[in-house]
Amino acid sequence: MTASAILIQFLNGLASASSLFMVAAGLSLIFGVTRIVNFAHGSLYMLGLYLSYSLFELLGGGPLGFWGGVIAAALIVAVFGALVEVLLLRRIYHAPELLQLLATFALGLIVKDVALWVWGPEDLLGPRAPGLAGAVEIAGRRFPEYDLFLIAIGPLVLGALWLLLTRTRWGTLVRAATEDREMAGALGVNQRWLFTGVFALGSLLAGLGGALQLPREPAQLFLDLSVISDAFVVVVVGGLGSIGGAFLAALLIAEIKSFCIGLGDVTLFGAVFSFSKLTLVVEFIVMAVVLVLRPWGLLGRAPAVARSSGAVEPPLVLPSPKLRLAGLAMLAALVLLPAVFSGYTLILMIDIMIFALFSVSLFFIMGPGGMHSFGHAAYFGLGAYGAGLLALKGGVPMELALALGPLCAAIGALAFGWFCVRLSGVYLAMLTLAFSQIAWSIVFQWDAFTGGSNGLVGIWPAAWLASKEAYYYLALSGCGLGVFALWRILYSPFGYALRAGRDSPLRADAIGIDVRTLQWAGFTLAGLAAGLAGALYAFSKGSISPETLSVPRSVDGLVMVLLGGIQSLTGPVWGAIVFTWLQDVVAREIDYWRAVLGAIILLLVLAFPGGLAGALGRLATRLSGGKAAPGAAT
């Protein structure tokens, strides 16, 4: 690269960093104060862009249409964010942690379908910015004027936020709440309006970030997902709650991307290496490196010990004889199912059982283990690919491949877990996400070995397992044993120690429990179980593709666990059943099925903040007329 090329790529990076920063700053503010992982943040960005497109036309174009539209769009998104906070999130602050994540996920589904309904399926490329439509000469090259404007606006927004947070009373309160929410509340700060205000401000920034992209990026329905993952990365790399950190991280990531593109194909040690292809995953590599070296991001600090506002989880008790009987009856029903049903019911049940095992394995580390994983699909996918590759390329018999596939997942979990258990909270969650994205990108890129984006085709079970009934029993025994083993482990000394490590790392350490090693073992076990689910999935579908270890698959797992209830052993099973079944039915019957699915999840969240299992448990107690049995392992 020549000097002028370096300069221009540097400027390109600056321009990209600005918009990245605005979205990330909003996300960071919201998380800092409300502890909400706002999955709908990308949707707010998308809304900002769509609205500014429509407002431009509505206001009759020209400078007024453009600038007025951008500002109005950001304000509308801010109002929308405030409404969401008041009408929805306020009702579930006291639910078990992460439930708000489920609510914002559902909201994202609804926003996406509403956007499709309002703006139609076609991409909408906005106008150029009036007055900034052309390019200026820099170092003999043409550089867009609008990009120069963006380069300026990033630091301006940073400065404005800094003034707001350090020089106003409101900002002081926000910082106090970020530092210690309960203490701020105890001192008489009206948290309700503070939360609403912060959510509105965060939404405003997301909306503004989106609206300002009008001349650079068409409004389209994929934006929400692509923006949200970038924003998360920036927030975490910068350090949660740190606005300056978010700016630094946005700059770092945007510059690295620009230079990867600028470098293009480079010959290293005689082999051509494509830095351009590296842009697929480079932000996640940066995040993994930063988190391994600096566990709280570039400018973040160790979070204050979070006093959870949710109900304290009651200790586990052994299931009552009645419950055991009910469990056995259900098992018997599952064994007899093929006698009554055939065909598609069995196929759907196979999917449900596989996802139940996947979801229980995620619950195992999230609930009792206290390690929130946003990248659990990595182990599902590694199990699937391990089994698929062994069967297809290794010539290994199917039965053996099915047994060995999960081991690949366990090895992956062993390696990734070693790094992950060194972190906690959202940082741990994001490191798991980073690793899963890295694994995904390798599978996605390595055409010769993994089949690249097309995946592997022709992975079928052995002849004696090929019939629906036979495979149903295989899946039932595999998933049943897997789920039972994980449950059983939670009642073993290992399980108790795992929970001790979650509830009080210090005390656990003091009585001689090696919390980290324990968590590492738990992480690996969960990976093994997820791998078994993945291997069973591969042979039931006949083909696998990188989506088995993609982010949406991980999110599905999270949704199942949270929907079912993170404080109950059977919760994740219920979650898997309801989510898979709902998706199957709703997608078949309704055109706008995503919105309907989102609305149903929202209703469930509002009605049963403790998850489906929690609700069932309460119902059971009421019916039996007994006292609330603590944590009745429903």
Place this chain on the structure above:
Amino acid sequence: MKIMHSLIAAAVLAAAASTGAQAQAIKIGELNSYKVFPAFLDPYKKGWELALEEINKSGGVLGRKLEVVSRDDNGNPGDAVRVAEELIAREKVSVLMGTFPSHVGLAVSNLANQRKIVFVAAEPLTDKIVWENGSRYTFRLRPSTYMQTAMLVPEAAKLKKQKWAIVYPNYEYGQSATASFKKLMTKAQPGVQFVGEQAPPLGKIDAGAVVQALLDAKPDAIFSSLFGPDLQKFVREGNTRGLFKGRPVFNLLAGEPEYLDPLKDETPEGWVVTGYPWNEIKTPEHQKFLAAYQARFKDYPRLGSVVGYSTMYSVANMIKKAGAVDTEKMIAAMKGLEMSTPIGPIVYRAVDHQSTMGAYVGKLAKKNGKGVMVEWRFADGALFLPPFEEVKAMRKE
């Protein structure tokens, strides 16, 4: 669990009741990623709905009406296979059709092979679905990545440009378009050089940086397989930064209304593209289709509409020719099936089950602030397929 069982039972009963009522209809299972790629698939759905109405109005096939059971496959192979299994096991469909992304197409083709049911792949462009992973149960309508690339190569070679830069979305379609372009260009114009290659992630192009990198590579011409939002961002940045000045650009698919229309006054003039100039095709078959489509939907057809319409007719013609709804007879009928489509006659080749559907090759221009194709000609797909021996070697049957 109990609730779940009774619900499943109810659903099964309902399905059983509805099959009883329409016992005579021939059931076709259709699946596609409607919610993931609505820009292409909305018009596609309208296309097959129109064809279905026409077919049934004229008495159906073999004296029976056609019934299409359509499903959303959520754009991922796992869900697609489940949906296809549902169509086969519960709906008892006789034929499968549809799919859009390549990996979903391949997964459904693989399932069709296992369940021994005919699958007419409408849209997936991957070469593999008829070649490396070809199976006797799968047929594909649209011209593949290879064919569309091959249609552009003669024009590209004519320019005698020495240094080419390439930009493509980083997944199978872009990769194989690039590989085919390099191979065919090297053959057509020995000594051609490829000076820069950019592979942005699908849907996430960092257009400013990519345009700059291509400028720095100083190519004489550019070959691109970008489409959708990536294409729009690339075009705008390229226009602003002067990348396209004095540099011919070849872009697969950019002339399809789905991808051309959003460009509006940003449309880069002079680009050589494959596409579908719907308002200029004056053949009788197309006029008839156009009139019917506009009368039915009050909208103009996109390429997706043609694909949906022709896929539906392919299935109907296959059953008609087979004379029975029998998988083996339908395979035999489909091999070498000749039929007409709104954009000309096609043959489903017996050798690889690929239809010879063609595409329009032309140049982009601006007219009243909208993008159009000019100086276009129809490229017959049959002329842009590799020789039979090469195809046979690739298909492992």
